[in-house]
Amino acid sequence: MSFLFKKIQPWWNTLFFQRTLLSKTEYEEAIKDYIHNRLHCETYEILDREQGSIPMTSFDFTKNNTELITHIGTAGGWAKPSTGYTFLSTSKKIPLLISNLKAKGKKQNLKQEKRFWFYDLLFLDVLYRTNQKGHAIFTNLFRNRKPQLIFKFLDEETNLWEDIYYILGCPKWPFIKAFFRRLF
Incomplete structure (x- = not known):
């Protein structure tokens, strides 16, 4: 399952993930809205445009x-x-x-480490089922944990104790539910 950001007014307060893309106009308006209302910038020039979508999936x-x-x-x-x-x-x-x-013999594994794949799987499940909570999850995480730990976790370089500390910085209930859904 893939997810994409969807604009909801005001779009920086609530991020949604969905299966379909917005129109180019909707993205352009959301960016302009953000520049004007969030950054309070009235004078700027758009030099280039980029388009794409981020695949958010646990597919192997x-x-x-x-x-x-x-x-x-x-x-x-x-x-x-x-x-x-x-x-x-x-x-x-x-x-x-x-x-x-x-090498002619055994190849090294190029897959994502299993525990990080599982963390991602739970996170995608939470976003899929309660996508309106995406903003709150990110806000709590950055409010409760140092950026260095967040990036270390995202780079998959944390040890198990750091993983636990990182995870405890997230809202617990949606992740507990996702965990049990995966077990059963």
Whole structure:
């Protein structure tokens, strides 16, 4: 299941995730609204425009790999499911990929570490079922935890104790429900 941001007035107070894209006009208006009302900037120039969507999915893209073909980047499942962030993951996996290409025997695993995949799975479940709480989840997290820990967690470089401390900074009930839904 993939999710995309949807504008809700005021759009910076409530973020929604949905399966369909908004029109280019809706995105442009939301950005202008943010610049004017949130940043209080009246004079600016748009130099370029970019369009795309962040795949937020727990699908195992490595299933598409074969003995002769290894997909990389987003197509290889290197994007973090809960954020779509791919750059750091790619920089860590390229040396493993090179090693795999040189090796004749056992290949190194290029999949996301299982515990982080599970965390992402729970997070996507929470957003899917209670997407109106997305803003509150992010706000609580950044209010309750240092940015260094948040980025370390997102980079999948935390140990189990740091994971627990990070997770306790999130609203608990939606994640507890998601956990039990996954167990049963």
